[in-house]
Amino acid sequence: MGTGHGGVQTGNALRRAGWVGPITLVGAEKHLPYQRPPLSKSCADAEALDDLALFHPAAHYDSVGVDLELGAQVVGIDRDGSEVELHSGRRLAYDHLVLALGSRPRPVPVAGCGLAGVHTLRTLDDARWISARLRTAGSVVLVGGGFIGLELATVAARLGKRVTVVEAAPRLLHGAVTPVTGQFLTERHTAAGVRLRLGEAVDRITGVDGAVRSVLTASGDELSADLVVVCVGAVPNCELARAAGLPVDDGILVDYDLVTADPAISAIGDCARFPYGNRRVRLSSVQNAFDGATHVARRLTSGAGGYAPVPWFWSDQAGVKVQMAGLPTALHGGLGSGPEEQLDVEGDVAGGSFSVHRYVDGRFVGGESVGMPRAHLAMRRRLAAERASAVPLAG
Ligand SMILES: Cc1cc2nc3c(=O)[nH]c(=O)nc-3n(C[C@H](O)[C@H](O)[C@H](O)COP(=O)(O)OP(=O)(O)OC[C@H]3O[C@@H](n4cnc5c(N)ncnc54)[C@H](O)[C@@H]3O)c2cc1C
Incomplete structure (x- = not known):
């Protein structure tokens, strides 16, 4: 379940490993499966974005024998019956179920997030919306100085917008990179004209006639804004697993082989929390979704065990x-x-x-x-x- 990086790679890797049984990719979104990294890096050009983001043309899935169920929200997992239930009421049977459900933007508990012109970025539809808004916006405020916020700041600054990043932590990418790289990027973004408000929380977002007007910071500053994108992290999509009685704790808990408490169900990618050395981790990266899918395919076809990934990540921002x-x-x-x-x-x-x-x-x-x-x-x-x-x- 899920037609993102984890789901698509599971299908591809299973076929490459010689799996001959039917494979169905079930995804809530109606688009052909697409990659997320271009959404924040290339959203200046909505048309190019569609081509950049697509994993494969539709014919690929026919050619490898993977059935696509798009626009199909899964609403329940019946573990006793080995079936999933779709929003439409249809039920799909499974021998093995792979949960690659991803994550969704973390909500920020401030007033004004519902105003027109305030958005988050996770899906292709989000990116298209932001792309269209970027054409007319004069001032852009990014709430959150993480990877997505800074990549969007780069795009908006390149388009000549007045860009401000408001970050509650004292430095950019706090907890993600070392102070050396954090400071380097701070200088690069500043040189590119991005205003950085570090150690500054957002108090609320104000609007006029239902449309965003400004962002008020906790220290009392008012930052005018035609577009606000809230980028304060992501929360894993675990609700289906929890409702099905599977253990969940900031991610669907899996063992060293990415198997949940139910041997007929695996979980991979952003939604899974797996053992890594002496701790459990949940990683949001293409590498982790791809490697997890590859591991599950290998395990299902040859029984090889032990997911031991080398985590890696990249980001394009501030010209580097x-x-x-x-x-x-x-x-x-x-x-x-x-x-x-x-x-x-x-x-x-x-x-x-x-x-x-x-x-x-x-x-x-x-x-x-x-x-x-x-x-x-x-x-x-x-x-x-x-x-x-x-x-x-x-x-
Ligand atoms: C804007 C952006 C930029 C990024 N840039 C980078 C980068 O530069 N480098 C990097 O390594 N990572 C990047 N990432 C992170 C990376 O894209 C994710 O870690 C990766 O997509 C995770 O893959 P996944 O398969 O676990 O989840 P996803 O790709 O999120 O796929 C999950 C799918 O499951 C579907 N789904 C969820 N619930 C249901 C349901 N109930 N029924 C049916 N379908 C459902 C969702 O619709 C979604 O299509 C970026 C993410 C974003 C949002």
Whole structure:
């Protein structure tokens, strides 16, 4: 279930691994399956966006023998009957069910989010809407200085808009990248004309006649806005699993093989929380959805076990590509409560070509690179080698 990165790759990987039985991809959205990364990076051009985002043309699914059920919201899982129930009342039987349900934008509890001109970004329809609004908006406010907010800020600044990012944390990408990269990006965005309001919470969003007019910050500033995009993270889509009696805790809980408490149901991608070393993590990345799907396909066809991914992520913003390997900094024990990381910086930070290696107690745990793709690949190889030699804990 789900026609995003995890769902599509499950179908492809199952066929590649020799699965001969029927495969059905069931998705709530009516569009052909598409990728999300271009939605925040290329939303200046709505027409190009459709082509950029599409995974495959419709004919691909026929050619590999994957049935698509689009515009089909699943409303229930009947584990005893091994069926899912669609919104239309139809029921689909399964031998094995893969939950690749993704996540949805985290709501921000401030007044004014319902005004016209205030939006979130998760779907192609969201991106088309933002794209259209960007054409006429003069002032754009992004609530949240995470990856999506900063990629949108880059697009809007390039279009000549007056752009402000309001971020409650004291620095950009807090918990996602090291202070070195955070500071570098702060300078780059500022140089590109983006106004950054760090350590500043949004108090409320004001409007006139139902349309957005401004964002009021907790310190009393009023930022005028024709378009506000709220980008404060995502929450996993776990409700169906919970209603079906599967354990859920900020993600559908799975074991080392991405199997839920029900051996006939796996969960992958943004909606799943899996064992990683001595903790459980939930990762929102293309890599994790893709690798999880590939793992489930391998497990269902050959029984090979043990999901041991090397997490990685990328972001295009402020004119640079930022590449990350390893868990985000916040996942090393939680923000502020984790062990101190030692950083080793190589290259030319001011010139936008550098890498930052992160160590905990002398052990390499990941890093970031900007304009140094080879350094990024070397980090992934190093993490893979260390994962291969590590003993996995039981899920
Ligand atoms: C704007 C944006 C930019 C991003 N950029 C990057 C990037 O640069 N790099 C990166 O690594 N990651 C990026 N990500 C994150 C990445 O796209 C996600 O981690 C990835 O899509 C997760 O795949 P998934 O299959 O788990 O979930 P999704 O791709 O979200 O797919 C889940 C699907 O399940 C469907 N669904 C949910 N509930 C139901 C239901 N009840 N019935 C039927 N269908 C249902 C949804 O409609 C959706 O189509 C970005 C995300 C966004 C939103």
